[in-house]
Amino acid sequence: MIVLPLLGALILLVLNRRTDRWGxxxxxxxxxxxxxxxxxxxxxxxxxxxxxxxxxxxxxxxxPGMVDMGLLIDPLSISFALLITGVGSLxxxxxxxxxxxDPDRRRFFAYLNLFVAxxxxxxxxxxxxxxxxxxEGVGLASYLLIGFWQFxxxxxxAAKKAFVVNRVGDLGLLVGMFIVxxxxxxxxxxxxxxxxxxxxxxxxxxxxxxxxxxxxxKSAQLPLQSWLLDAMEGPTPVSALIHAxxxxxxxxxxxxxxxxxxxxxxxxxxLAVAIVGAATLLAGAIIGCAKDDIKKGLxxxxxxxxxxxxxxxGLGPVGYAFAIGHLITHGFFKAxxxxxxxxVMHGMNDEVNMRKYGGLRKHMPITFVTFFIGYxxxxxxxxxxxxxTKDGIIETAVHHQPVLGxxxxxxxxxxxxxxxxxxxxxxxxxxxxxxxxxPHESPAVMTWPLIILAIGSIFLGxxxxxxxxxxxxxxxxxxxPEALPEFHFLSTPGLATLGLVAxxxxxxxxxxxxxxxxxxxxxxxxxxxxARRDLYGDAINESLLMRPGQWLTRFAVYFxxxxxxxxxNGLAAGIGGSSGRxxxxxxxxxxxxxxxxxxxxxxxxxxxxxxxxx
Numbered sequence: 001m002i003v004l005p006l007l008g009a010l011i012l013l014v015l016n017r018r019t020d021r022w023g024x025x026x027x028x029x030x031x032x033x034x035x036x037x038x039x040x041x042x043x044x045x046x047x048x049x050x051x052x053x054x055x056x057x058x059x060x061x062x063x064p065g066m067v068d069m070g071l072l073i074d075p076l077s078i079s080f081a082l083l084i085t086g087v088g089s090l091x092x093x094x095x096x097x098x099x100x101x102d103p104d105r106r107r108f109f110a111y112l113n114l115f116v117a118x119x120x121x122x123x124x125x126x127x128x129x130x131x132x133x134x135x136e137g138v139g140l141a142s143y144l145l146i147g148f149w150q151f152x153x154x155x156x157x158a159a160k161k162a163f164v165v166n167r168v169g170d171l172g173l174l175v176g177m178f179i180v181x182x183x184x185x186x187x188x189x190x191x192x193x194x195x196x197x198x199x200x201x202x203x204x205x206x207x208x209x210x211x212x213x214x215x216x217x218k219s220a221q222l223p224l225q226s227w228l229l230d231a232m233e234g235p236t237p238v239s240a241l242i243h244a245x246x247x248x249x250x251x252x253x254x255x256x257x258x259x260x261x262x263x264x265x266x267x268x269x270x271l272a273v274a275i276v277g278a279a280t281l282l283a284g285a286i287i288g289c290a291k292d293d294i295k296k297g298l299x300x301x302x303x304x305x306x307x308x309x310x311x312x313x314g315l316g317p318v319g320y321a322f323a324i325g326h327l328i329t330h331g332f333f334k335a336x337x338x339x340x341x342x343x344v345m346h347g348m349n350d351e352v353n354m355r356k357y358g359g360l361r362k363h364m365p366i367t368f369v370t371f372f373i374g375y376x377x378x379x380x381x382x383x384x385x386x387x388x389t390k391d392g393i394i395e396t397a398v399h400h401q402p403v404l405g406x407x408x409x410x411x412x413x414x415x416x417x418x419x420x421x422x423x424x425x426x427x428x429x430x431x432x433x434x435x436x437x438x439p440h441e442s443p444a445v446m447t448w449p450l451i452i453l454a455i456g457s458i459f460l461g462x463x464x465x466x467x468x469x470x471x472x473x474x475x476x477x478x479x480x481p482e483a484l485p486e487f488h489f490l491s492t493p494g495l496a497t498l499g500l501v502a503x504x505x506x507x508x509x510x511x512x513x514x515x516x517x518x519x520x521x522x523x524x525x526x527x528x529x530x531a532r533r534d535l536y537g538d539a540i541n542e543s544l545l546m547r548p549g550q551w552l553t554r555f556a557v558y559f560x561x562x563x564x565x566x567x568x569n570g571l572a573a574g575i576g577g578s579s580g581r582x583x584x585x586x587x588x589x590x591x592x593x594x595x596x597x598x599x600x601x602x603x604x605x606x607x608x609x610x611x612x613x614x
Contacts (some may be wrong), residue, residue, distance in 0.1 A: 001041070001081060002124065004034045005119035012110035019106045024099070027109030028092045029115055034087035042078050053476045056190065063129065067187045072126035075476035078122040079324065080253060084330045088116045088447040088587055089244040094339050095237040097446040098346060104236075108148060112241065115141035119246045123253055128187040129343055132256075135173065135218070138247050139166050145242065146234040158230040165227040169217015172569055173254070176210030179203065187255065194461045196260035198564075199206040201267070203579030206271025208261045211254055212276065219251030219306045221280045226537045229287070232295040236342030239295055243302045245331035252306065252327055255313045256320055256478055265315050274314030274397070276574055279405040281307030283535055284499070290531035292521055293352045294341045297422050298334070301378065304411060305330050306388075311408060312393040318481040319396050321464075321471035328470075329461045333377040333385060336453035340371035346425060347439040353399035355519050358436060361427040363439040366425050370450040376422050377457040379416045379501050385461030388487060391466055391494050398484060398493040409493060420508035425517055432519050590592035 008030030013022045019026065055073040062069035092112055099105045118137025125131045125333030147159025181187055183203050184195045190356050196204070197477065215221065220228035228248070232239055238267040242248065255262065255273055262270045292298040305326070313321030345352060347364055361368040377386040399403030433439065442448065468484050488494060523529075530536065 001034045001037045001085065002117050002120045004030045004037070005113040005120070009110045009113040009117065009138050012106055012113070017106075020103075020551065023106030024096050024109050027106075027113050028089065030113055031085060031089040031092045031561065032118065032291065032434075034120070035082075035089050038074060038078065038081040040083045041073055042082060045073065045075065045078055048402065050476050053524050054190075067127045067182070069130055070126040070188075071124045072189060073124070074477040075474045076253075076257065076324070078521045079122050079328065079474070080249070081120060083245050083249075084116060084123070086332050086490060087335050087453070088112075088241060090452060091237050091241045091245075091335065091339070094240075094446050094449040095235075095341075097443045098233065098237055098342055104148075105499075108145075108235065111141055111144045111148065115145060117247065118533040119250070122250055126189055128180065132173065132177065135214075135250065138218075138250060139163060139170065142166075142231075142242055142247055145238040146231045148234055148238065151282055154230075154232040154235065156203045158227075158233040162227040162231050165224055166217045169214045169251075170223050172210045172213025173218070174214075176207050176214065179181075179207050179210070193260065195590030205267065205269050205285045206260075209265070209272060211258050211261060212238040212269065212273055215254050215273075215310070216276060217251075218254075218421055219248045219310065220303050221251065221276050221307065221310060222283055222538075224281065225283070225303055225327070225373075226534065226541055229248050229296050229299045229534055232293070232299050236295065236338060236345060239299070240335045240338035240342070243299060244334035248302060249331070252309045252323060255310065256324065259316070259320070259478055262314075270314055270316060271401075272314075274311050274401055274404050277307045277310030277312070277314055277396075278407045279307070280304070281411040282313065282407060282414070283307075286531050287400050287534055288362075288418035289414060290524070290528050291418075292354050292425075293423065294344065294354050294357075294426065295338070297354070297418065298338055298341060299420065301415070302334060304415065305334065305378070307411070308390055308393050308408065311397055311404060313395055313398055315400050315479070317479045317483055318400065318483075319393065321468065321474055321485075322389055322392035322396055324474060325461065325470050326386070326465045327388050328464065329377065329385035330458070332453050332456035332460060333374040336450060336457055337371055337378070339446070339450055339453070340367050340374065344439075344441040345369040346442050346446070348433070348437050351434070351437065355423065355517060355521060356432050356437075357426045358429045358433070358517065359427070359431040360439055364427075364441050366441055366447045366450065370447075371427070372423065373454040374457050375419050377461070379419050379505070380497060382489075382498070383462065385459070388461035388465040391497055392485070392487055394497055395491050395493045396490065398537055399481060405493060409497050409500060412497045413504045415503030416501030417508050418504075420505040421512050424513035428513050429517060432517065560599050 002563065008027055011026060012019050029589070044315040048055075053075055057071040057073065059069045059071065091539065095108065095112065099108050102108065110249070115138065116140050118134050118460065120134070122131055122134030122138060125134060143159045143163045146162055147155050149155045150159070177187060180192070183199055184192055184197070186192060213224075228243065231242065234242075262273060281304045284300045284307060285303070288297050288304065291300055307328050309323045309330070312319040343351075344357065344360060344367060347360075347367075348357065351357075352384030373384075377384040380387045380390050394405060394408045396405075398409055465487050471484065515574070533539070566602070
């Protein structure tokens with residue numbers, strides 16, 4: 001699974017321009033081959049008993065005395081592998097059409113293959129060292145993909161921003177790993193299982209909070225979310241790959257895989273995960289309500305939906321199945337909508353401003369239908385995928401953490417508004433296109449992935465959640481709650497969620513469906529400006545971190561120049577000046593030396609006479 005896409009990336013990067021004509025086909029073939037291997041591994045696991053569904057694959061001795069490199073094939077890792085390779089392969093196929101006119105298309109597919117390989121290493125490693133290598137590989141690949149069009153200053157800055165912000169989270173993960181090693185003497189998942197219970201509460205809290213910091217960076221959760229919206233500067237397939245099915249889900253994987261450090265239920269670190277998730281789902285939803293850029297609106301939505309997953313993961317084994325279920329279904333309907341947005345851009349001369357869309361459903365029927373299915377799934381329309389997974393998280397949260405659960409209900413209402421706003425502004429109403437726009441449906445190589453993803457957006461959630469299929473499947477890897485949760489179709493939180501979603505959709509229809517949408521963005525209220533500026537996240541980072549960092553850097557440079565260098569240079573200058581003056585005593589003339597000897601002898605003789613008399 002890992003070597004095939006890695007080999008594809010290596011071939012494309014080494015052979016360079018010689019692969020221009022067929023490089024994209026190789027990239028797709030390697031991703032599809034990896035998916036086939038994942039399916040075979042999944043089928044093999046299905047044929048084993050529940051107690052045997054943790055297959056270790058030893059590779060080689062990596063760091064003697066610390067960790068061996070190996071892979072772990074269990075229900076959790078293979079679920080992620082299927083999502084990464086399956087949805088990733090559809091994105092590869094879509095990219096053939098989307099990037100058809102890019103002269104560096106072969107390099108783009110190399111980076112896609114590299115990303116898939118790194119993400120697979122992350123989820124398949126049987127220890128934290130291998131996970132961290134994949135974690136950093138994903139960071140490198142995301143930097144290359146977000147900044148793929150590096151000739152655009154905005155893309156180059158966005159790539160750098162994503163890389164730097166993620167380093168903050170990565171530091172938390174790395175320090176957490178140090179504490180794990182010093183506390184337990186191992187970094188292998190299998191060995192940690194029996195040892196975690198021997199640690200003190202303080203140690204578990206420290207490890208859990210540090211791992212949460214790492215998860216916040218990779219999954220764009222508060223307070224490390226600022227990179228996600230800027231990352232939309234990359235090509236649209238990158239947004240679908242990174243922000244739907246792979247990179248942003250890595251934080252959720254880390255929390256679930258490291259569940260022993262976050263529980264028992266009610267521990268500070270578990271509560272912190274749930275609080276971060278609830279706060280982020282609201283923040284992302286608020287941001288999505290005010291974005292006119294279709295990709296940034298979807299990015300705010302991604303931030304919000306990952307918040308739901310983190311909320312579910314913070315509830316422990318009772319919420320794991322709903323969190324992972326929502327992660328899987330989100331991979332389908334969000335990739336569907338990101339690729340749908342790319343299809344719209346493909347037909348609208350790369351225009352991203354929804355105020356310059358309108359009425360596109362008649363010109364792009366396949367894109368509209370598939371996007372609309374994804375929209376229904378994400379707002380939790382009954383019987384579609386998101387209805388089962390997101391409402392499952394909400395209901396479980398209301399039962400275990402009522403305040404956070406009802407905040408999630410409010411977030412669902414906001415989701416109904418901002419997603420309806422997006423659909424109405426893009427596909428309904430009067431056309432508001434530029435004169436040179438000629439909207440048209442995308443080619444089949446781009447629409448077939450949309451159709452497949454839309455089908456998954458309809459049926460997958462119900463299949464995973466009903467009868468606790470996913471929970472029972474994951475239990476050998478993540479544990480099983482004492483009482484199996486049940487999905488209630490007419491629960492109070494569920495009905496409240498549907499009601500708020502309907503209100504949000506109706507309000508969006510009044511503002512953007514029935515009413516005329518101005519092409520020029522209105523000034524808006526303070527709250528609108530607050531959301532447009534990403535809740536002033538960048539301003540806060542600049543005020544609290546960047547500017548103090550600049551002053552600290554300037555002080556360090558001044559202290560280095562005037563203090564450390566000044567001391568060294570001053571000492572050197574003093575020695576040099578003194579030696580220069582002393583050197584003048586060495587004239588090279590014998591008479592001078594004889595006079596010096598005479599004077600010295602006279603002084604010694606006088607001193608001896610003086611001492612003798614005393």
